[in-house]
Amino acid sequence: MENEDYDSILGDMGYGDDNSQQDISSSQIENKPKIFLMGLKRSGKSSIQKVVFHKMLPNETLFLESTSKVVKNDISNSSFVQFQIWDFPGQIDFFDPTFDYDFILNNCGAIVFVIDAQDEITEALQKLHQTIVKVYQINPAIHFEVFIHKSDGLSDDHKIERQRDIQQKVNEDLTDASLLSVHPSFYVTSIYDHSIFEAFSKVIQKLIPQLPTLENLLDAFISRSRIEKAFLVDVVSKIYVATDNSPVDMQTYELCSDMIDVVIDVSCIYGLKEDEEGLGYDQESHSVIKLNNGMVLYLREVNKYLALVCLLRESNFDKHGLIDYNFTCFKKAIEEVFSRRTASKKRQQKKLPTSTTTTTSN
Numbered sequence: 001m002e003n004e005d006y007d008s009i010l011g012d013m014g015y016g017d018d019n020s021q022q023d024i025s026s027s028q029i030e031n032k033p034k035i036f037l038m039g040l041k042r043s044g045k046s047s048i049q050k051v052v053f054h055k056m057l058p059n060e061t062l063f064l065e066s067t068s069k070v071v072k073n074d075i076s077n078s079s080f081v082q083f084q085i086w087d088f089p090g091q092i093d094f095f096d097p098t099f100d101y102d103f104i105l106n107n108c109g110a111i112v113f114v115i116d117a118q119d120e121i122t123e124a125l126q127k128l129h130q131t132i133v134k135v136y137q138i139n140p141a142i143h144f145e146v147f148i149h150k151s152d153g154l155s156d157d158h159k160i161e162r163q164r165d166i167q168q169k170v171n172e173d174l175t176d177a178s179l180l181s182v183h184p185s186f187y188v189t190s191i192y193d194h195s196i197f198e199a200f201s202k203v204i205q206k207l208i209p210q211l212p213t214l215e216n217l218l219d220a221f222i223s224r225s226r227i228e229k230a231f232l233v234d235v236v237s238k239i240y241v242a243t244d245n246s247p248v249d250m251q252t253y254e255l256c257s258d259m260i261d262v263v264i265d266v267s268c269i270y271g272l273k274e275d276e277e278g279l280g281y282d283q284e285s286h287s288v289i290k291l292n293n294g295m296v297l298y299l300r301e302v303n304k305y306l307a308l309v310c311l312l313r314e315s316n317f318d319k320h321g322l323i324d325y326n327f328t329c330f331k332k333a334i335e336e337v338f339s340r341r342t343a344s345k346k347r348q349q350k351k352l353p354t355s356t357t358t359t360t361s362n
């Protein structure tokens, strides 16, 4: 694979000229987009946040106290994954007329509405519908993401049935309210498996303006390296910020995500000097694991936040020099996406007075 292949992708995706850099909305650069976690009391909002972003073990969430006020969390793990999460307590009345909605919904990228799938859902669906109607009037660009949560307590058949019922009811209510252009996304989730990480990955990907470029770079990389699947993963949260265009299989994502744990654990134990602290993750971090089913896991450091984790057939790993070379080109292209983004950010800062930076993201 040649560097020009990646250059042409960067060019095609609008990273090649100055004008195109204006495509990255200034609000998304200047103000981290907000993601709201909403839903009824005890539906699992705080647990999701703690497990995905604060490494809390799922069992430990049993002792979480009910949230009494809006909790804001700044997530800055990665240069791509930078946003704020606002955890709204279940009892808060979002429709309180004293709320300044314009202010609250300013630069909000997505509303994640959590429904406890093990509980009665009528009240939750009513609240979801009211929320969509209200929010859509103020900022129609916000993505609505519905987590059908605590799915670990349901059988496979029951999960499908619950998802179908909820999806059907929500869409019917939206049609009745003449909101035909609102298309919420639905995910079946649980903090006891990788479904919550996969769902959050998809929510966050919608907020990354560079996503099409990243996907194209990954497609080019895997097709020229005879790789089956590749994920660009945020090493701290293990959310994947992008993957190639082939379908995501949950088991493959789990394997790739577990590989990061293995690499970080081994690096922390054996890779750090005595007085050093941190993840033990740096430019030297890479790993190859051969599995007993004829597949190989391949991990390389992309930058201090991101790792590329791939799954490929052992028989295609014979030319690993080629894969290493392709990876070097891929990494360079990713660095270019970052540096152009930083340059664009600096230009925007020069152009925009501070007061105009709080624009609505859309």
Ligand SMILES: Nc1nc2c(ncn2[C@@H]2O[C@H](COP(=O)(O)OP(=O)(O)OP(=O)(O)O)[C@@H](O)[C@H]2O)c(=O)[nH]1
Pocket (backbone or CB within 6 Å): 039, 040, 041, 042, 043, 044, 045, 046, 047, 048, 058, 060, 061, 062, 063, 064, 065, 066, 067, 068, 088, 089, 090, 091, 149, 150, 151, 152, 153, 189, 190, 191, 192
């Ligand atoms: N079985 C199961 N239980 C879960 C899951 N997620 C959260 N829980 C449990 O649900 C209960 C409530 O979780 P919280 O995260 O406190 O719920 P919340 O929505 O933040 O609640 P409020 O702060 O009252 O609005 C806790 O006991 C969690 O352990 C899940 O995926 N599966």
